[in-house]
Each structure stands twice: as C-alpha cells, then as structure tokens.
Amino acid sequence: MKEKAEVVIVGGGIVGCSIAYNLAIRGVDVVLFERSYLASGATGRCGGGIRQQWSTEENIRLAMESVKIFEGLEEELDYHIEYYQGGYLVLAHTEDEVKQFKKNVSLQRKLGLNVRFLEADEINDIVPHLDVEAIGAIGATWCPTDGHANPFKTTIAYARAAEKHGAHIYKFTEVKGIKVEKGEIKEVITDKGKTKTKIVVNAAGAYSREIAKMVGVELPNKPYRHEILATEPLKHVLDPMVISFHDNVYFRQTEHGEVVGGWGDPNEPSSYNIESSFHFIVQMSRLLSRYVPKFRHVNIVRQWAGLYDVTPDARPILGPVEEVEGFIQANGFSGHGFMVAPMVAKLIAELIVEGKTSLPIESLNLKRFREGRVIKEASVVG
Structure with a gap:
C-alpha cells in the first residue's frame, strides 16, 4: 500500500x-x-439510466454535460460500456404533473436540451405497446438523447x-x-x-x-432502499426508458432483451437494508403488466436491492x-x-x-x- x-x-x-x-x-x-x-x-x-430531464438547472447541466462525455466515453476509455441513446419517456398522470413537466421542459429547452412535451395521443408514437388508458397517462415528456449504459x-x-x-x-x-x-x-x-x-x-x-x-x-x-428486477430475454418491444414519478416506477429493455425495472416504496423508512422483498415482486409485476400488457406472462429471473444516498x-x-x-x-x-x-x-x-x-x-x-x-x-x- x-x-x-x-x-x-x-x-x-x-x-x-x-x-x-x-x-x-x-x-x-x-x-x-x-x-x-x-x-x-x-x-x-x-x-x-442516463437522464437529462430534471427540474433544477444544476441537475440538468450536470446531466447534459455528462451525456456529452458518455457519447465519446467508449473511445476515450477503450472499453465497451453498452452505451445506448434510446431516450426517456417521462409520464404525467395528473394536471399538477402536466403543469410541472411543461415548466421543466421550458427550463430544459432554455438550457439547450432536445426535449418536448407530448399529449396523451402522441405517447404511443414513442412506445406503441404502452397501455396509455390503463395507466392513466395524460401527457409525457420525451428526450431522444437520454439513454443507458452498463x-x-x-x-x-x-x-x-x-x-x-x-x-x-x-x-x-x-x-x-x-x-x-x-x-x-x-x-x-x-x-x-x-x-x-x-x-x-x-x-x-x-x-x-x-x-x-x-x-x-x-x-x-440518508439511505433509502430501492429494488430492481430483471426478466428473461424477450423480443424487443421497448426502446426508451419509461418512467413514472406518480407510480414511482421505471423500466426499459436491455440490448439483450431483458426487461429491467425498479420501484421504490415511498412509505419505507430510511435504513441500510438491501434485502430483496416479495412485496416488491408483487408491486412491480402488477405495474409492468398494467403498463405493457405484453409483459404479463414473462418470467422474472432475478431481483436485487440497493441504496439511494438521499439529501433533503x-x-x-x-x-x-x-x-x-x-x-x-x-x-x-x-x-x-x-x-x-x-x-x-x-x-x-x-x-x-x-x-x-x-x-x-x-x-x-x-x-x-x-x-x-x-x-x-x-x-x-x-
């Protein structure tokens, strides 16, 4: 040493x-x-996930500059990191969310981000298999340069x-x-x-x-537990990351076809617990089945938990x-x-x-x- x-x-x-x-x-x-x-x-x-759609200027700028780095990172580091810009679809379920999202988009566009607000009837243009009516989505924001990496x-x-x-x-x-x-x-x-x-x-x-x-x-x-699952590989039906603050859920498909998604219980107290729970599997299965009916009969192959390091x-x-x-x-x-x-x-x-x-x-x-x-x-x- x-x-x-x-x-x-x-x-x-x-x-x-x-x-x-x-x-x-x-x-x-x-x-x-x-x-x-x-x-x-x-x-x-x-x-x-790699998202630039935030509500505060500092987070937007940090994410936008990070994306510029991510875009050339494989060449810079000489290593395949599975970086892919499939976009992020952020769903609005309430009028308050629509108001906040439009405010977010205004700030994001002012800072130079390629992002737009979608009406409910435009959502399936981005994710055709999403059941917009069943999940109660009344709008969304869409940024095609968001993405993910390994x-x-x-x-x-x-x-x-x-x-x-x-x-x-x-x-x-x-x-x-x-x-x-x-x-x-x-x-x-x-x-x-x-x-x-x-x-x-x-x-x-x-x-x-x-x-x-x-x-x-x-x-x-303070530490807070969040849980994630992965399914067996499926035929590719989902390009972007789909996220809902209303339901506290996000999910995407990897380049290999697995659906990877997470959910956080908003009522769970702070702890260092990283054990997976059956409660999560039940909640996440219900959400995925409602959001994308094609996922209803897919097999879950693993689940895990991690900690968010959360500030006030x-x-x-x-x-x-x-x-x-x-x-x-x-x-x-x-x-x-x-x-x-x-x-x-x-x-x-x-x-x-x-x-x-x-x-x-x-x-x-x-x-x-x-x-x-x-x-x-x-x-x-x-």
Whole structure:
C-alpha cells in the first residue's frame, strides 16, 4: 500500500472511479480505497439510466454535460460500456404533473436540451405497446438523447483507465478513520495500513455520512432502499426508458432483451437494508403488466436491492466543507449518481487541481442546508 498520496478517494463506485481517472490524467498522485469490489454498492445495483430531464438547472447541466462525455466515453476509455441513446419517456398522470413537466421542459429547452412535451395521443408514437388508458397517462415528456449504459462496465472502464495513468486502487480495503490536526487532513487509516494525504474525496455513496463523521462533519444524507428486477430475454418491444414519478416506477429493455425495472416504496423508512422483498415482486409485476400488457406472462429471473444516498433536496453535495480543509464531498446523488458521474468527476478534478470549476457548483455545497438555500429537485423516483 502506498504510504503517501496527493489525494485519497473513499469509494469505488462510478463516482469514485471516474474522479480517480480525471485526477490521474491530470498528473495527480491518487489512491482509491474500496471496502469491497468495484461497483459493489449503489452503482452495481442501479438501473443504468442516463437522464437529462430534471427540474433544477444544476441537475440538468450536470446531466447534459455528462451525456456529452458518455457519447465519446467508449473511445476515450477503450472499453465497451453498452452505451445506448434510446431516450426517456417521462409520464404525467395528473394536471399538477402536466403543469410541472411543461415548466421543466421550458427550463430544459432554455438550457439547450432536445426535449418536448407530448399529449396523451402522441405517447404511443414513442412506445406503441404502452397501455396509455390503463395507466392513466395524460401527457409525457420525451428526450431522444437520454439513454443507458452498463454500470459495472462503465465503472471498470474508468478504473482501468485510472490505473493506466498511475492511480492506485485498493479493493477490499476499508477506511477505518481519518486523522485531522488543526482542521487539516493528515492521514487515512485503513484495515490494511495508513496513507498520508492532505485531500480526501468522500465518494462513499450511502456510507458517505459515516465517512464524514470520522472528521467531525455531519451530512444530512440518508439511505433509502430501492429494488430492481430483471426478466428473461424477450423480443424487443421497448426502446426508451419509461418512467413514472406518480407510480414511482421505471423500466426499459436491455440490448439483450431483458426487461429491467425498479420501484421504490415511498412509505419505507430510511435504513441500510438491501434485502430483496416479495412485496416488491408483487408491486412491480402488477405495474409492468398494467403498463405493457405484453409483459404479463414473462418470467422474472432475478431481483436485487440497493441504496439511494438521499439529501433533503434530492441534489448532490459537491465540493469542500468549512470544518475541515481538504475534505471534498461527492455524494448525496439521491439515485442519479451514475448518470451525472462523468461531469461531476471532471468538476471535482478541476476543483482540486485548478481551484475552480468549468461549471459553477457553489449552490451544491454543504452550506446550502445551513443557510436555507435549498431548491428541491422534483423529478425523482423515490
């Protein structure tokens, strides 16, 4: 294990590995610690969606810039990540949702996103097999440049490229403590040894709050379980990701034909529980059968659960904290870390190396919760 590094990253998911890569290509001596295997947390348990349709400017910009990176990522990292732009169809079920979605589209288009609002009779032009009447959809938004990628392959691609450029990644190495003296980081203590450093990036997902406690910083993040299933391969009938905030559900077909979909129970309390439930299978089966009748007799082959790292406003926490110099946050993504990781990683690397970022991230720092600068993100499945 390296005894000294310019930067230590805690967390080997998509956020941590992409930050490691972006630092390494800038010549930074970086070490990453992951307590299990890479993408073992939220990244490896997510649906792989990449969506630019958000309600707040920061999330829209992060996602749009990330899509630009995703579009050239396979060539940049020399690795097939199964990236595909099949679009996202976001369904509206109530007049309040229609009003909010039209407001969202106005902001999204102002920022340059190719997106439009669809009336109910236009929805089947995008997804012919969707039972619009049965699900009570009265409108939708459609962005053809949204899409998805393989979370495992994308994370591994970033990790391999980071190591190629000199980063040191230590798997199955758990951070046990962070030594701080006079408000400055001195050392990261793991179960395998110690590494001296002045900068720590907290990219530990749902466990970021526990890492922050090691240096006396309190994060408002809370973990929430979300479950996903995958079916046997079917004839391809679904190109885009279909999502409903009203029913708290999303689903798509992979390039191999499996239907992958997720649902979150809005009444479930915060916990670190990642066990799958029978309740989820019942709910998800009912929803899929109602949304797409062709899915009624398909066999489910597996199910799993993961954790959303949720902040009070469903926007990430990025950048430094006041209490400890060199303690950088890259967490609180509230279920959309995978889709914004490429740009977040670039910004965090810029912040560390240059002291400034190409997109403003001040509104996403931890201080916003103390100062009452909270703008709630409305477009979240949760």
